[in-house]
Amino acid sequence: MNDLDSVGWPLVLSAEVTVPSQTTQRPPQLALMNPTGEAFRIHEIRFTVNAGTARTTGAVVGCKLDLGSVALTRGFIPVWNFGRVISYDQDLNLQFSWRLQHPIHIPANGVLQPSFQHFGLISDSVIVRVSYFCSTLPPHSPKPRKVRLPWVTAYIGKSFSYTAADTDQSRETDLLNSFDTDLQISRLVGRVNVFSAAGGNNFSLVGSQLLLTRITLSNGDPLVRTLTPFQQIFGEDGRAWEQRNTILKPQQFFQVFVEKQLTTDVAPQALIQPYVSMVGYRELEVE
């Protein structure tokens, strides 16, 4: 028996779909299934977004993931809110990578089905490619009794005018553990979308100066007590605040307060929108 039979062969599954503005599309399911029909594990998910000549960001399209009847996301999550950017050339492809803290076990003949929704921030269609970086399991592997499944939910803030002062806060349901089991939090991802007639951009000026943020837990624990530049919470390197030991108990939630500062800078009718997502995982017993 080949050694790789015991540890699994690498496997990359990939599918593409064109999503017109303000529509929802699904890529072909067959392309995302293990051709041998055996069970496998997904270690990393990558999204590539291309809007042709239109400048765009990862906020333009959202992804909903379902594993059979089990949802892994609360609705459509902007594709830049799962993990880090790999490449970000506005004229070509935007690539985002979500490295899973625990691989997702896909049962035999199963599929992790993505759906993509174009939020209509630009009128151009967007071509989205999703790729799963996997490893196969040895033939006839027993079904696990317990699995760890990711859970992603997001707060999409309101669109602030570039110049005026304003505030917003997340709803209790935005970053909530809605399950009756503990949710282990891997990271909070924070991004800022700035939209003008010239297209979208996520850049640091706004996050470092114009948007200040406070974050609390539902039990009152202040995670970020004083208003702090958005950029300082969601670090420059991956736009993520990695969490090591944070557990959200059932019905606990994060609450994000955002304060947009007044500025006299002239901006070509730009709008600013904060996005904060919560990426974690929970344990499930397999029936």
Add this chain to the structure above:
Amino acid sequence: MFDIDKFFADSFPVVLSADAELDEGDNKQLDVQSLSNFFDTPMVIDEIRTQIVTPNVEIELGNFGGSVRFKLSLDRYALSSVYIPVGCLGPTFDGATIDSTTYQATSNSPESLNGAFADAYFMGFFRWKLPRPLVVPAGMALEAKISREIDGLTVAYPSAGPLSVNVAYAGRVARRQMPSGVTIPIPWVGLFENQFTTPSVAISDQLDLYNPFQQPLTVQRLIGRWWNAYLATGLPDATRIALDTTGTLGRDSIDFPPTQVKLFNGFYVTNGFIPGCSVFESNTRSLGVNVDLDRGEGFEISIDATSGLPSTGPDNPPLGYNRSLVTMIGWRNQTL
């Protein structure tokens, strides 16, 4: 030895931050209350993030990681004996330059934006992931004194405003009380800085990068950065204040002269003088060492700049400067 990972196993995350505005030559204390552990249980600081935003001036290239410095102390335990440049504690994430007309980033990746040349704001982000998480007992603060060197920005822009600096501590808060008399690791940073006015060889002093404590000092890494400023009176378009970039404008090279590293006991870490970018790896600018130094032991750094120095300006004498910055980052154990 206190088991930090076990004690903080069920912690929750926290970010503390404070701001300061710094003119050239300023020296301030960041607001202690904003940076204090206001919880009734201990916390750990995992990393320190610094954000620097320049005033709205036209500047071709500006990195103030060599100019903005801090000196940290936890009660009576100092983390350094001198002010340490914020750019010499961890990797630099290239600052963003934003076109002030269209408000678009003139480059691409939001994770690492390369500066381009237009009317712009300049932002620098620096991160120090502490070699060991620093325990801050309830009610105490990691106090930060912050300063800015005379970096020369006002030579080119006499009316330039202050730098806006935000320092944030990212950490975790425990859910229980800490026993008394615990032994914890406390970071320590040494600095060797030299200004080269002529092509020459610079050698660190015995008191620059050494262990000043009774107990052993575990050194995690050395970081090396080259600070070059090209300044010209009334020629703002020619100004450059840069880390790791020399030569012509455009970030076309990263340079650090040939460097030799050895320990006080005579052990050569490098086999002679090696190009600086081979000693201090180009992305992180660091040399991992992982060595325990006894009291009085340390590193001797020699930098050979005899083959020439990057230009520092068209005036005679030039108004800019070339400085090498080498830090030694480690930790020692201390009983609270």
